[in-house]
Amino acid sequence: MHKPSLRTIFLLISSTFTNIAIADQVVLDDGSLLKGTVKQVANGQLIMDTAFANEVTIDYARVNQITTDKKFLVELESRDRIVGKLSVDSNGQSQLSDTAFGSVNIDPKNIKNVWETDATKPQILAVQQEYQDEIKTLKADKEKEVEDLKSSYETALTALREERNRLRDPWSGSIAMGITGASGNTNRFGAHGRGELNRETDQERMNIYMEVNFQKEDGEQTANQKLAGLSLERDISEMWFARGSADFEIDDFEELDLRAIAAASLGRFFIREDDLKFKGFAGLGYRFESYSDGTNEKDPTGVLGYDVKYKMNSKLSLFHDFTYYPSFSSPGKNYLIVTNFGGEMPITEKEDWKVRASLRSKYNSQPAQDAESTDTTYQMNLVYDWD
Template sequence: MKLKYGNILALVALLFAHSSSADEVITTDGARLVGTITLIDKGTIHLDTNYAGSLKISQEQVASFSTDEPRVVRLQSGTLMAGPVQSSGNGQLKITSEDGVLTTNTSKVAASWTPGAEDPEVARNKREWRYDASLDMTGKDGNTDKFSLGTRLEAKLKGPNDTLAFYAEYEQAEEEDLKTEDRAAGGASYESFFSKVLGWYARTELETDRIDNVKFRSTSAGGLSYRLINKDKQSLVARSGLGYRYTAYTDDTEDESSPTIDFGLAHSYEYKDMFVMENDLTFVPAIDDFSNYRVVHDSGIEIPIGNSDNWKLRMGIKNEYESQPAAEEKLDTSYYTRMIYSWR
């Protein structure tokens, strides 16, 4: 029995030592949260805990915090300090560095990170490549045989005020051994903002679609971009410009070649790291015949899978409408569910 009591005391002492060496966050309502402060950025304290996983606490709700290990702290004034952070009560903090002790207020901390890591503000302003590879495949066997396959590769070099993007995709579908979809497309685009609201863009797309009798289609355009909403979790960009469209058909339809007007709308909204909703719309009418136009609309929701930053599931709908098509159908509507793997 003494051995058991001794083990219990040793365990309690070990837990106490562990908790005493951890970082601490005191909220304005008096709650005490213990864990490891990994980052302070954009008014949010990121705290890793053993009991509740990763917590995000609004800095406005924090009375004070302290760290056991050194942290790099950047104040609102731009001052940088590196060292352990201790709370001195009433929202006051003491940062102890090799150059001395600095006393400040919790609200004046703009960012904090572990030594050796990068300032989050610097990281946000860097241009970085991101790659996406996606696959959606469905099949049905029985009274009706169906099969569809869709693949897409995308690469983006994104900065705070510009984006360079490339993509390639292929879609194929069969029903009762008859092809109902056989389309390949690819393109590139670049968009740059020279002010908070105004920017410019250029894009080009190449496409072939045997089911719609499109042997080759080329669409190029450029113009002005307008940032109607530009927030951390939401953006809305409107585009308008001029372009040129050329289409060669597989049947006897006369090839089309005409200058165009280019309109676009792109919306993105992220909800609490739970999902991202994206909506894209383009409307391209011919200048010499406004009734000859093409509309492409794509709306989808991307949901992270598990705790991974790499795997996502996208569910969406895509509509392609041509007012004067070579095929019988003017509207192509597809519903899709894609598995996406992203990496940087």
């Protein structure tokens, strides 16, 4: 077996002691000794590469002594800067050796920064990193701002297109249909339908409607009512508008051959928002009624009412209106009240098909003979809307 020569053993031992000797050393306030390579001192921290834990960061306030094997640029608390090795003499005095002035005694507590002679000052690196981070943040904010602007632009463009299409074709409408039935002890059949045609521009709103309610029970008619009417509103200002309306009604079971009411009024929006519109109106009109017994009533009338439309959420809309028609000749005794209340919700993704539940109540203070003063109709309809 080949035995290593004395020269080889000596070289190995010398190499080992040399590696140990060239290691930087840091002594802490509790006497701990760290060996490795000092990287820098900055911002009150010492950074050191060690064999056991790679890079470690130490609170510099705990450092009592530093020894380095190569020159560093050392900045003192006095802002003086000296290039040299950090060392400790035989008396335990910390020094900067190999400087342009020879060896200089220093107190490690007065050292502010330490960095390699060919490296950039840590504070400059920190500023550069902060600058780069700020650039990244500004870039991210700018990209987000661009995305937000793009989204806002697309939303505004969509709204403008919808408004353009609405202005090009201001007409819309709906058809509502419903049936009821029963068989057995009672044979009942009922049908009701309502059609509406609307025209809306920036300053005008027009509505035309027609409604039919028919019901038969055990072979006899129990309801036969026909309604029709139109209204036109034109804005005077953002909140005020002029209104004209005409409503017609035929009701066999009220012995009413025809009721016609024409009115002109001044109205005001109390709330005019996208999801809530509340308006009121007051004016003058003329009421004509013809009954099956041949009697006719003609009388100037007042008109006072309000109308509410509320979009509660994307799935439910509510509506309510109330109109009071007092006769000029005897407003306390001869008057007519008509009110409607209901709600509807879409049942398809396009929201063109809906379900509508409604209640219509009418009170006539002077009904025909054998007719009730109050006439109430409940309906549940399937509605088709088109724009």
